[in-house]
Amino acid sequence: MNAVPDPRWTPRVTVATVVVEGGRVLLVEERIDGRLVLNQPAGHLEPGESLAEAALRETLEESGWTVRLTDFIGVYQWTAPDGTAFLRFAFAATPLAHEAARALDEGIVRALWLTPAELLADPARLRSPLVAQVVQDFLAGQRHSLALVRAVA
Numbered sequence: 001m002n003a004v005p006d007p008r009w010t011p012r013v014t015v016a017t018v019v020v021e022g023g024r025v026l027l028v029e030e031r032i033d034g035r036l037v038l039n040q041p042a043g044h045l046e047p048g049e050s051l052a053e054a055a056l057r058e059t060l061e062e063s064g065w066t067v068r069l070t071d072f073i074g075v076y077q078w079t080a081p082d083g084t085a086f087l088r089f090a091f092a093a094t095p096l097a098h099e100a101a102r103a104l105d106e107g108i109v110r111a112l113w114l115t116p117a118e119l120l121a122d123p124a125r126l127r128s129p130l131v132a133q134v135v136q137d138f139l140a141g142q143r144h145s146l147a148l149v150r151a152v153a
Helices: 049-065 118-121 129-139
Strands: 012-021 026-032 035-037 043-044 064-078 083-097 109-114
Touching: 012 049, 012 064, 012 118, 026 049, 026 064, 026 118, 049 064, 049 083, 064 109, 064 118, 064 129, 083 129, 109 118
Parallel strands: 012 083
Antiparallel strands: 012 026, 012 043, 026 035, 026 109, 064 083
């Protein structure tokens, strides 16, 4: 018997955190398919966690930084060149503490701080166009209350 494919669209849900301090943005340099690319601390929503919890977890796991979420930047829909659909929920945060000795997630080479101009100067180094768009929206003042993103028990 053949299984009937599910006709529902099922994008991958990701979170990203824009952390800014002293005019610089926290980024991670990661190796993807042998190439070094830049991204915000970001990753996939895991079962049982809220979007905010995922953003805090991914930021710590990928950068070693504990942060406090301050605002919701927005929701971003993007389809990768291979056809994979993504919904990215982006948050703004302030840094609280850094665990310099913490082992970072697999594939993450290092966390680094760049000015927005340095980040946007080489779009080919960005993991996806979402990286630039989220930072540009943040810099343009796009901020929303965290109450817009709610986990309901």
